[in-house]
Amino acid sequence: MEDCRPLGFLIGLPFAVLALALSLVGAVVWILGSAVSCICPCCICCAALANLAVDLIKLPVRVINCFIEQIPC
Template identity: 65%
Template sequence: MGDCRPLGFLLGLPFALVALLLSLVGAVLWIIGTIFSCLCPCCVCCAGLVNFAVDLIKLPFKILKWFTDHIPC
């Protein structure tokens, strides 16, 4: 099977589903932060908000990758 680790994927799936909900929140924050940064480009906190939102959007993939890397076959 090569590098396939189904046990790590199955154990990480519930956590990835929770992270998927957080990524939806991140998508909303990203839209709001983008709108505010277009309205006021001098606002530095909007850039931090957008970066945080992008991290939340990537969270489900990071969690599944972490579980598959740390759980042996």
């Protein structure tokens, strides 16, 4: 139970919900960027946009982990 820090989880939860909304936007951008890059592979900017969207999708987990790591036991 060394990594169990419920206070960090509870403090980070509102920020994770906000990050979840951003990740939904990231999912839509990723789907659109993937479709455009499949249609026209010469659009390298769409691939970069899709990679940015994947980072947005991973954001809620990163936010929760950041808050959990900041709270000492």
